[in-house]
Structures are given as structure tokens and as C-alpha cells.
Amino acid sequence: MxxxxxxxxxxxxxxxxxxxxxxxxxxxxxxxxxxxxxxxxxxxxxxxxxxxxxxxxxxxxxxxxxxxxxxxxDWSILTEACFDFPYNNAGHEVPAYQPRAAYEVFRRPMGGRMGCADYPKCYVLQPGNCEPGVWQTVVNGAAVVKDWFVVEADTLDGPKGDLEGDEL
Incomplete structure (x- = not known):
């Protein structure tokens, strides 16, 4: 490949x-x-x-x-395309996540300490399917869900509030 x-x-x-x-x-x-x-x-x-x-x-x-x-x-490109699809081809005008948050997740290296594989998986539209205890960290503000992965609120350019209000 x-x-x-x-x-x-x-x-x-x-x-x-x-x-x-x-x-x-x-x-x-x-x-x-x-x-x-x-x-x-x-x-x-x-x-x-x-x-x-x-x-x-x-x-x-x-x-x-x-x-x-x-x-x-290339499978790494295919993986990124899988993340890109719900944003660009969601079938409606409101994407599943905001552009800046998507960019922050996409630019992380695949695998390794900061790769997507290291974060607990959590599905934005189905919080009941999150890994045990993970959704509570999102609810109490200790982490945010970006692109199906739970990341600490301060790992994406500061506090969680900095990511709100992205332009479409």
C-alpha cells in the first residue's frame, strides 16, 4: 500500500x-x-x-x-476518510462535529501516545454505548467528545469552551 x-x-x-x-x-x-x-x-x-x-x-x-x-x-488515509465522511457527507446541514474540533483530532498522529487508538471510544449520538465511566467524565466537564473519541478538555487548545461556537 x-x-x-x-x-x-x-x-x-x-x-x-x-x-x-x-x-x-x-x-x-x-x-x-x-x-x-x-x-x-x-x-x-x-x-x-x-x-x-x-x-x-x-x-x-x-x-x-x-x-x-x-x-x-493507503489504510491510514482510508481511516481519516472514515472520520471525514460524517462531517462532509452527513446528509444534512448540521455536521456531527465542528470544523475546528475535527481539525484538532485529524492532525493527531495515528497510533502512539497521542493517536486516536489511545483514547476511549465514545459515540456522540449514542452516549449509552460509551465505555464504562467514560460518559460521566464528559458530563462533569473533565473531558469532551470529539470525533467519537473522549479527550481531556484541556488537550485541544485550552479549555473546552475555546472549541465552542466554531463557524460552519
Missing amino acids: GSQKILQTTNTTERSAHATWHFLQTWLFEFPHYRPGDGRSSEQNERIANGSLSHSGVHPLHLDTLGIINGAI
């Missing part, structure tokens, strides 16, 4: 795109009835036309759209 550290992992998206392009070269040449009917050209088609891509057996591919199904992505 790519981790956005080029020297540590392979770029699976780049390799997949490269392999898919070569597969489509053969498939669409051998089975022309599967070719798209439009005349749009891609960057690779331009390279073929101007001669900068001159491998044997290459053919222009005219694709309108390309969908990647079940593509491999």
Missing part, C-alpha cells in the same frame, strides 16, 4: 494504471467491438501520435471515463 512516503512503499496506483493501460492495449485491439464509440484522446494517445511513445504494438485508446473498482489505497 502506498503511504505517501515514496522511498518506503511502491506506488500501487501508478503500477495498476500502467498494467491496466497495457491490458487495454491488447484487449481492445483483439476485441474491437469493446472499444468505446467516442473520439476523445488522452495524454497517452497524444504521446503515441507524436511518436514519444513508440513501443511496438501500442494503439490509441479513446476513453471517456475510467472507473477504478476496489482500488488499493
